[in-house]
Amino acid sequence: MDGNAYSFEYQPGAIYHGPGVVTEFGSELERYGASRALIVTDATLADVPAVMDPLRDGIGDRLNGVFDDVTPEKYLRDAAAGARRVREDDIDALVPLGGGSSLDMAKQISVLAGHDRPVDEVTDEILDRGEMVLPDDEVVLTDIFAVPTTLPGADLSQVAGVKLSLDPAGKSKDEIPSAGVSDSRLMPTAVFHDLNLFATTPNPILARSAMNGFDKGIEMVYTRHHNPLTDGTAIRGVRLLYESLPALADDSTSEEDLSQILQGITAAQYGLSTPNAYRASVIHSFGHAIARNYKIQQGVAHAIAAPHVLRYLFEQVDGRRDLLAEAFDVRDEAATPEETADAIVDAVTQTRDVLDLPSRLRSIDGTEKAHFSSLAKAVIEDPFMDAGPEHLDAAQSDLEAVFEQMW
16 A cells, blocks of 8 residues: 555444443343343452442343452453353353443453363464454354453453463462453444443542553554554544543533543544554553563553653654644744654543652562563563554663663
8 A cells, every 4th residue: 555545444343421320221231132131340349239239220130140250360260151151051141330340251251252262272372373363253142342440441342352261370460461352243242331331430440440441542553553543433532531531630521521532532542443543652562561570550651651662762763753843832933842742642542640640660569670571571572562653662671771761
């Protein structure tokens, strides 16, 4: 293709946005012929009536039950238990409720239920290939109807992470291998952004998760897989989030502000995950290296990493900084490229700081400067780096210097 040609294949689920939209859940299940729904969530959220009651009422007599074995680790053995539940109860709709872990678990369950293979065999194949093996293309996977209550921007995606169920004897949780799965059949059929349910999540939790979603919009601009359509949604999403995320610093957030934040998260992730490309890249690779090696939520890892990663990126490549400056409304025709980069980094730093999120790597328990070499290696090996800006040459010594700046 020449410089003006591109292809873009994206089939997101239906999006329902507003207060109380889960009341429409039963109608959406009926529309797709689903009659046996299983809520997939964690044990804590399953015990919160303000969240569970409206969803149960919305699903109505199509609700088969609740699978509440979701954990942040997203272990394969738990997904296998969920897949057995799907087969035994003839489940035809998975309803992940909560954060990204619930959605990832639902996708794993859908895959495992689709091929009904022993978990040990799946584990061996993941160890051999580094990814979860999918059922044949003609297999119809269990539909996913997502109900997020946090803001990482994972609900319009066809990818998921998984941690293997190896015997952890002699190993820390962080030493147990992780893998991924990606398939267009895993894109949620529908997504319910119910403002009433988001309002039950404490603002500090929303703030941490929002940094992940915010950074997706930023990375959508400089990914090597950008196109005019993803540029439009990403720039709009970043602008909405830059303007509205500070509202999460208050004890309570108005419905109007929460609605704008969710619109921003939706726009920022729209087009992120497609059959031929996943558009998160450098910041997410650093976030993975940190979050997978220390006990820390990924949004916090992003809060620490993002300004320093962007500074490094702009030293190496242009990074489409003029478009990012437009997104943050800091574009100045008279500014030098260096001044434009400074303005973008400052805007990201200000957003993090107003949310009162951690800013130093040394604030994470267990971190040591001696780890910088292995962390840099993990960044280089992370598959998301392949989506980074063209002409970015990630050298080990440069990445170690970025971790030094984070320290």
